[in-house]
Amino acid sequence: MEFREQSFAAALEVASECETASVVHAWIPGGPGYVVHAWAEVDDAVYDLTESNHPFAKADYYARFGVQESRIWRYDRVTFFTLVAEHGSFGPFDPALQPLTCAQEPPLASTASTD
Template identity: 50%
Template sequence: MEYKEQSFEAVIEVGSECEDCTIVHGWLYDGSKWVLHAWGETEEAVYDLTESRDPQHRDEYYKNHGVTEERLRRYSRVEFFTLLGDTKHFGPYDKELFFATTSDVDPLKK
């Protein structure tokens, strides 16, 4: 799995078009390394435009990508667009948790 910087830009479209979406920044695990990524989600679906224009089942996406709650940050649409406007960048916004684009070491144990 490669770091896809465009995932952070892609969630702007998701947040603009999906009124009930939450914007998520998180670490994905491919079995050998951790990769920083961004996506939109509802309770049931994930919208990751770097993979597909179609919604993906949230539980399957989390399982397939090694997503864990403690390695992500969620933002409401209002929070996300406020941070975007205030910082003039797409994220990630939590620089302590998201200290790099990839990591060979568990981000919680850095």
């Protein structure tokens, strides 16, 4: 996968319409290393509007794109919108995801989940 800045706005779109959504920012395999990407999750479904207008089964999406739990930052909806207001952007928020958009070996998420 290539870096897609619009993935952050797309994740916000899903979160704004679904009260139970979580937003995920992650390093995923792409190009010669990893790229930063975002999507939304509702239960066991992944909504990545940069890939499809239809949900993916979470296990299938993670397998297809090589998503590793150790390289994700998951935000519950309230935390996500609080960070949007604080940062004035749709992400990424964590310093481990900035200012890079790609890396050979990105950092692991030590305290990634805010659910």
